[in-house]
Amino acid sequence: xxxxxxxxxxxxxxxxxxxxxxxxxxxxxxxxxxxxxxxxxxxxxxxxxxxxxxxxxxxxxxxxxxxxxxxxxxxxxxxxxxxxxxxxxxxxxxxxxxxxxxxxxxxxxxxxxxxxxxxxxxxxxxxxxxxxxxxxxxxxxxxxxxxxxxxxxxxxxxxxxxxxxxxxxxxxxxxxxxxxxxxxxxxxxxxxxxxxxxxxxxxxxxxxxxxxxxxxxxxxxxxxxxxxxxxxxxxxxxxxxxxxxxxxxxxxxxxxxxxxxxxxxxxxxxxxxxxxxxxxxxxxxxxxxxxxxxxxxxxxxxxxxxxxxxxxxxxxxxxxxxxxxxxxxxxxxxxxxxxxxxxxxxxxxxxxxxxxxxxxxxxxxxxxxxxxxxxxxxxxxxxxxxxxxxxxxxxxxxxxx
Amino acid sequence: xxxxxxxxxxxxxxxxxxxxxxxxxxxxxxxxxxxxxxxxxxxxxxxxxxxxxxxxxxxxxxxxxxxxxxxxxxxxxxxxxxxxxxxxxxxxxxxxxxxxxxxxxxxxxxxxxxxxxxxxxxxxxxxxxxxxxxxxxxxxxxxxxxxxxxxxxxxxxxxxxxxxxxxxxxxxxxxxxxxxxxxxxxxxxxxxxxxxxxxxxxxxxxxxxxxxxxxxxxxxxxxxxxxxxxxxxxxxxxxxxxxxxxxxxxxxxxxxxxxxxxxxxxxxxxxxxxxxxxxxxxxxxxxxxxxxxxxxxxxxxxxxxxxxxxxxxxxxxxxxxxxxxxxxxxxxxxxxxxxxxxxxxxxxxxxxxxxxxxxxxxxxxxxxxxxxxxxxxxxxxxxxxxxxxxxxxxxxxxxxxxxxxxxxxxxxxxxxxxxxxxxxxxxxxxxxxxxxxxx
Numbered sequence: 001x002x003x004x005x006x007x008x009x010x011x012x013x014x015x016x017x018x019x020x021x022x023x024x025x026x027x028x029x030x031x032x033x034x035x036x037x038x039x040x041x042x043x044x045x046x047x048x049x050x051x052x053x054x055x056x057x058x059x060x061x062x063x064x065x066x067x068x069x070x071x072x073x074x075x076x077x078x079x080x081x082x083x084x085x086x087x088x089x090x091x092x093x094x095x096x097x098x099x100x101x102x103x104x105x106x107x108x109x110x111x112x113x114x115x116x117x118x119x120x121x122x123x124x125x126x127x128x129x130x131x132x133x134x135x136x137x138x139x140x141x142x143x144x145x146x147x148x149x150x151x152x153x154x155x156x157x158x159x160x161x162x163x164x165x166x167x168x169x170x171x172x173x174x175x176x177x178x179x180x181x182x183x184x185x186x187x188x189x190x191x192x193x194x195x196x197x198x199x200x201x202x203x204x205x206x207x208x209x210x211x212x213x214x215x216x217x218x219x220x221x222x223x224x225x226x227x228x229x230x231x232x233x234x235x236x237x238x239x240x241x242x243x244x245x246x247x248x249x250x251x252x253x254x255x256x257x258x259x260x261x262x263x264x265x266x267x268x269x270x271x272x273x274x275x276x277x278x279x280x281x282x283x284x285x286x287x288x289x290x291x292x293x294x295x296x297x298x299x300x301x302x303x304x305x306x307x308x309x310x311x312x313x314x315x316x317x318x319x320x321x322x323x324x325x326x327x328x329x330x331x332x333x334x335x336x337x338x339x340x341x342x343x344x345x346x347x348x349x350x351x352x353x354x355x356x357x358x359x360x361x362x363x364x365x366x367x368x369x370x371x372x373x374x375x376x377x378x379x380x381x382x383x384x385x386x387x388x389x390x391x392x393x394x395x396x397x398x399x400x401x
Numbered sequence: 402x403x404x405x406x407x408x409x410x411x412x413x414x415x416x417x418x419x420x421x422x423x424x425x426x427x428x429x430x431x432x433x434x435x436x437x438x439x440x441x442x443x444x445x446x447x448x449x450x451x452x453x454x455x456x457x458x459x460x461x462x463x464x465x466x467x468x469x470x471x472x473x474x475x476x477x478x479x480x481x482x483x484x485x486x487x488x489x490x491x492x493x494x495x496x497x498x499x500x501x502x503x504x505x506x507x508x509x510x511x512x513x514x515x516x517x518x519x520x521x522x523x524x525x526x527x528x529x530x531x532x533x534x535x536x537x538x539x540x541x542x543x544x545x546x547x548x549x550x551x552x553x554x555x556x557x558x559x560x561x562x563x564x565x566x567x568x569x570x571x572x573x574x575x576x577x578x579x580x581x582x583x584x585x586x587x588x589x590x591x592x593x594x595x596x597x598x599x600x601x602x603x604x605x606x607x608x609x610x611x612x613x614x615x616x617x618x619x620x621x622x623x624x625x626x627x628x629x630x631x632x633x634x635x636x637x638x639x640x641x642x643x644x645x646x647x648x649x650x651x652x653x654x655x656x657x658x659x660x661x662x663x664x665x666x667x668x669x670x671x672x673x674x675x676x677x678x679x680x681x682x683x684x685x686x687x688x689x690x691x692x693x694x695x696x697x698x699x700x701x702x703x704x705x706x707x708x709x710x711x712x713x714x715x716x717x718x719x720x721x722x723x724x725x726x727x728x729x730x731x732x733x734x735x736x737x738x739x740x741x742x743x744x745x746x747x748x749x750x751x752x753x754x755x756x757x758x759x760x761x762x763x764x765x766x767x768x769x770x771x772x773x774x775x776x777x778x779x780x781x782x783x784x785x786x787x788x789x790x791x792x793x794x795x796x797x798x799x800x801x802x803x804x805x806x807x808x809x810x811x812x813x814x815x816x817x818x819x820x821x822x823x824x825x826x827x828x829x830x831x832x833x834x835x836x837x838x839x840x
Contacts, residue, residue, distance in 0.1 A: 305791070308787070384758075
C-alpha cells in the first residue's frame with residue numbers, strides 16, 4: 001500500500017507547477033479584470049503542451065483533459081494517464097483554474113472525443129480544439145432531458161436547439177454537441193456530434209459574465225438547421241436502449257476526478273498563501289495538538305485535513321480508472337468531497353486573512369470566486385450526492401429521484 | 402441475548418472453518434505465506450479455547466544488553482497503490498467474519514454488563530493478533546513493521562464493535578510500544594507474556610489525565626528519580642481494561658519532559674477505581690492513582706520518540722473509528738431501505754439519502770487519511786503531518802456519523818434496540834484523540 005505521489009510523476013508535477021507559477025500567476029488578475037479578452041499568452045504554452053503530448057505517454061497527462069485508460073492489458077497495477085492528468089491539473093489550477101479551462105486543445109470536448117470516437121474520427125479530429133455543449137436553458141443537471149434535436153438527412157444530421165454554458169465555445173475549433181435522435185426514446189437516443197466552427201446554422205448568441213473563472217469564456221450557442229456530416233456523430237449511430245446513454249455518461253467517470261483535481265489545486269493555492277500570511281500565528285510542523293492549538297491554527301489544520309482527504313480520494317478515483325476498475329461511485333465521491341471542501345477552504349481562508357483576504361490586492365478573493373464553479377459543473381454537489389446515494393442504497397433513478 | 406457458552410461454540414466453529422478453508426485450498430502452495438498467517442491458524446487449531454486466568458504473573462527482569470530488537474520498515478515500490486497483499490486480504494477476511502459472528506452479537510450485552518466477556522477475549526487471542534506485534538526473535542511472528550495490516554485489522558474489528566475492538570487491542574498496543582521503543586531488557590522481560598498461549602498478558606496504555614484541556618506534552622503526573630527507582634505521582638483517566646491489566650505504559654513528566662514508564666499493576670501505591678464513561682463501557686475504563694509508586698529505574702523507556710507514540714495511538718483509534726463508521730453506514734443503509742414512511746422506503750427521500758451519501762463520502766475520506774499515515778509510518782517515512790490530519794478529520798467526521806446514525810433511525814435510534822445508540826456514545830471517544838490517545 002502506498003498513497004504517495006509516484007516518483008515517476010515528479011518531473012511532470014514540477015513542470016506543471018512551473019507553468020502555474022511562471023505563466024499563469026503573473027497574468028491571473030489581468031484576465032480576471034479583462035473578462036472575454038483572449039489570453040494570448042496561452043497560445044505559446046499550448047504549442048508546448050502539444051509537443052509534450054506527442055513526445056511521451058507520460059507527459060500527456062500533465063495538462064490534458066484527455067485521460068483515457070491504456071489499451072495495454074496487464075494484471076499489474078498501473079499509474080497511468082488518469083492519475084497523471086489529475087496531478088497535473090492540481091498544479092495548473094494552483095496557478096489559475098480559468099486558464100486551465102481556457103487552454104487550447106485541452107477541453108472537455110477533447111476528452112469526449114478521446115473517450116468515444118472511433119479510430120477514423122480520432123485521426124480526423126487530431127489537433128482539433130473541441131469544446132463541449134451539453135447544458136440547455138431548461139436542462140441543467142438533467143442531461144437526459146435535452147431538447148436539441150438531430151434529424152438524419154442523407155449524409156448529414158440537421159441540428160436544432162440552444163446550448164448554454166459552453167466553455168471556450170467561441171474560441172474552440174469545434175464543439176461536441178449533445179442532441180437527441182428521438183425525444184420519445186429518452187436517454188438512449190442522445191448522441192454527441194462534432195460541429196466545426198463556422199458551420200452554417202451555428203451561431204454564438206453571447207458570452208456570459210460570471211462570478212469567477214473569467215479568463216475562461218462561457219458561450220451560449222444557437223443551432224438553427226445546422227447541417228453536420230453524419231461521420232461526425234461520435235460512437236454508434238444506433239439507438240441502443242440497453243446501453244445508449246451509458247456511453248455518453250462514461251465520459252464523466254474520467255472527467256469528474258479531473259474536476260475534483262481542479263478544486264484541489266485552487267484550494268491549495270488558498271491554503272499556501274494563507275499559511276504564509278499567517279505564519280506568525282502557526283506552530284512549526286503541526287506541533288500543537290488540535291485541542292491545544294489557537295483558533296487560527298486549528299481552523300487552518302482542519303481545512304488542510306479536509307483538503308488532504310479530498311486529494312487522496314481523487315487520486316483513488318483516478319487510479320481506479322487507470323486500472324480499469326469501475327469507479328463511478330468513487331469518481332462522484334471525489335468530486336463531491338473535493339468541490340465542497342475546495343469552496344469551503346477558499347472562503348474560510350479569506351475570512352482568516354480578514355481584509356487582506358477580501359481585497360483584490362491578493363488573489364484569495366479571486367480563488368474564493370473561482371472555486372464555486374467546481375462544485376457546479378460536471379455535476380453539482382447535489383447530483384454527486386444523488387449518484388452516490390443511489391449506488392450505496394441500490395436504488396434506481398426512478399426510485400430515488 | 403445468547404448465553405455466553407454459545408459464543409465459545411461459534412468461535413470454535415469459526416476457527417475450524419478457517420482451518421478447513423485454508424487446508425483445502427491451494428493458497429499455502431501458491432503463496433509464499435508469511436509467519437503471521439501460519440501462527441494465526443496454527444494457534445487456532447492447537448490451543449482450543451481456554452478461559453484467561455488471573456494467576457499473578459512474575460515478570461522476571463532480564464539482564465539482556467545490547468541493541469533492542471526493531472522491526473525493519475516495509476519495502477515497497479514507488480507506485481500509488483491501494484491493493485492489499487494476499488496476506489492482508491486473508492487477514493481481513495478472517496477478522497471480518499470474527500467481527501460479524503462473534504463481536505457484533507456480543508456487543509450489546511457487553512455494553513450493558515460493563516465488561517468484555519472472558520470468552521470473547523479468549524476467542525480474540527485465538528486470532529493471534531499479538532503475533533503481529535512481537536518480533537520473531539522474541540517468539541512472535543513479526544519479521545517487519547506491519548502497521549498497515551494491524552490498522553486493517555482494527556478497521557475490521559471496529560466494524561464489529563468499537564469498544565470490543567478497543568479492549569481486544571489494548572494489550573497489543575502495549576506490545577507494539579515495547580517492540581518499537583523498548584530496550585532489549587524490557588523486550589525480553591515483558592514481550593513473551595503477550596504471546597503466552599494459555600494466559601496472554603492483559604495490558605493497557607495509561608496516558609490520559611483528568612483535566613479539561615489535556616496537553617500530553619505537559620503532564621500533571623510526575624516522575625522523580627530516587628535511588629534505583631522513579632517515584633510516580635498523579636492520576637490517569639479512562640484507562641481501558643485497567644482492573645484486569647497486569648501491566649501499564651504510563652506517561653509522566655520527568656525533568657520537564659514527557660516520558661513513558663512500564664508499570665506492573667501490583668506496585669505499592671498504585672490503586673484503581675472504576676471510571677465508567679459515556680461509551681467504551683465494555684472496555685471497563687478505570688482511573689489509576691499513583692501515590693509515591695516506586696518503579697524500577699530500568700522500566701523507564703529510554704528510546705521513545707514521544708511524538709510517534711502519540712501519533713500511532715491516535716491512528717489506532719482512528720482505524721477503529723473508520724470501521725465503526727462503516728458499520729453505522731451499513732446499518733442505516735439497510736434500515737433506510739426497509740423502513741417505510743408515507744408509502745415508500747425513507748431512502749427514497751433525498752433528505753435521508755443525502756445524509757447517507759455524505760456518510761459514504763466521509764467514511765472513505767477518513768479511511769484514506771488513516772491508510773496514508775499508516776503506510777508512510779510502516780515504510781519508515783515521516784508521518785506526523787498525515788497522522789495529525791487523520792486525527793483531526795476522524796475526530797470531526799466520526800462524531801458526525803455517530804450522530805447521523807441515530808438521527809436516521811429517529812426515535813428507534815434513541816433506544817437500545819439498535820446498535821446506533823451505542824455507536825453514538827462510543828464514537829464520541831474518537832474526539833479524545835484530538836489531544837489524547839484512547840488506544
